[in-house]
Amino acid sequence: MCPVSVKSFAKINLGLLITSKRSDGYHMLETVFAPIDWCDTIEFSHSDTLSMCCTDSALPVDENNLCMRAAKALQESAGCSAGVSITLDKRIPFGAGLGGGSSDAATVLRTLNEFWNVRASLADLHALAVRLGADVPYFLEMTGLAFARGIGDELEDLSLRLPFHIVTVFPEEHISTVWAYKHFYPRFERTPPDLKQLVMALCLEGERSCLGAFENDFEPAVFDHYPGVKKVKQDLLDSGSFYASLSGSGSAVFGFFDKREDADGALMKMRQQRFRTSITAPGFSMEQ
Numbered sequence: 001m002c003p004v005s006v007k008s009f010a011k012i013n014l015g016l017l018i019t020s021k022r023s024d025g026y027h028m029l030e031t032v033f034a035p036i037d038w039c040d041t042i043e044f045s046h047s048d049t050l051s052m053c054c055t056d057s058a059l060p061v062d063e064n065n066l067c068m069r070a071a072k073a074l075q076e077s078a079g080c081s082a083g084v085s086i087t088l089d090k091r092i093p094f095g096a097g098l099g100g101g102s103s104d105a106a107t108v109l110r111t112l113n114e115f116w117n118v119r120a121s122l123a124d125l126h127a128l129a130v131r132l133g134a135d136v137p138y139f140l141e142m143t144g145l146a147f148a149r150g151i152g153d154e155l156e157d158l159s160l161r162l163p164f165h166i167v168t169v170f171p172e173e174h175i176s177t178v179w180a181y182k183h184f185y186p187r188f189e190r191t192p193p194d195l196k197q198l199v200m201a202l203c204l205e206g207e208r209s210c211l212g213a214f215e216n217d218f219e220p221a222v223f224d225h226y227p228g229v230k231k232v233k234q235d236l237l238d239s240g241s242f243y244a245s246l247s248g249s250g251s252a253v254f255g256f257f258d259k260r261e262d263a264d265g266a267l268m269k270m271r272q273q274r275f276r277t278s279i280t281a282p283g284f285s286m287e288q
């Protein structure tokens with residue numbers, strides 16, 4: 001097979017409600033995943049051995065990289081000893097709540113399944129994905145908005161796309177997901193709002209009266225510990241965003257805009273602070 005180059009997109013979480021804690025320490029949650037136009041690029045080329053390189057030297061290129069972990073997991077599952085040379089052009093900030101590493105892992109599973117002619121079923125790939133990370137199944141199986149339950153692996157394709165501009169900002173604070181789950185303020189007694197119905201009304205009927213229900217349960221603790229992250233959310237709202245929130249466990253913050261010129265104004269303000277940013281057009285999906 002000729003060398004293959006694939007984009008790995010990031011995600012944001014629209015609403016993130018942590019509903020309980022399992023005996024194994026993982027948390028049950030309800031959230032809506034949405035793709036954004038911020039991506040890594042992964043190139044796969046023939047090799048007798050399994051190896052990778054990465055444009056971001058801060059990331060490992062051994063089995064601690066999620067790309068290599070995904071490749072080895074597929075090799076072991078399929079009993080195959082095929083090799084590949086992986087080149088990761090890393091653009092999505094990590095420790096950002098944007099799922100970049102999870103997206104890379106899903107891209108490796110899906111691409112090598114064909115590249116190596118393994119032909120594992122989606123169910124088999126799903127089983128490998130969830131072991132690599134709770135966010136990995138979303139990137140493996142979905143291209144647009146998805147409602148997620150469980151630990152984030154029970155997915156329902158909403159067949160929807162967000163009909164507005166999205167500005168996503170990385171405030172240059174790396175927040176570990178483990179830290180966030182250890183420090184968030186639990187509200188398990190709350191009856192969670194129906195995020196699936198609310199996001200359908202938002203996208204299909206323009207119903208915005210319930211936007212306040214799309215809370216991110218990591219926000220209060222993250223904002224207490226990282227006031228600069230909290231300020232980014234306020235800056236987006238002051239720039240004309242009609243809704244802004246932390247994404248995942250952070251530190252990235254995103255804002256929805258009706259007008260492109262307002263979104264561009266917010267981008268300029270963030271870039272003046274040397275924050276990395278991305279803008280996503282209405283109707284975006286990960287279909288390639």
Ligand SMILES: C[C@](O)(CO)[C@H](O)COP(=O)(O)OP(=O)(O)OC[C@H]1O[C@@H](n2ccc(N)nc2=O)[C@H](O)[C@@H]1O
Binds near residue numbers: 028132150177178248
């Ligand atoms: C915060 C989210 O990104 C929301 O989409 C996900 O819940 C986290 O997904 P992820 O980064 O793929 O998480 P994993 O790499 O699977 O898990 C990292 C750590 O986060 C905690 N974790 C993760 C997911 C979950 N539902 N409950 C948890 O408590 C666990 O301590 C786990 O060891």
Ligand SMILES: Nc1ncnc2c1ncn2[C@@H]1O[C@H](COP(=O)(O)OP(=O)(O)OP(=O)(O)O)[C@@H](O)[C@H]1O
Binds near residue numbers: 064065098177248249
């Ligand atoms: N290819 C990779 N890209 C990014 N991070 C990687 C990769 N491989 C391993 N990692 C490690 O995995 C950690 C989590 O990466 P990832 O980008 O998935 O999480 P995140 O940005 O915190 O998003 P989320 O909180 O939504 O999972 C990183 O902090 C990094 O240490």
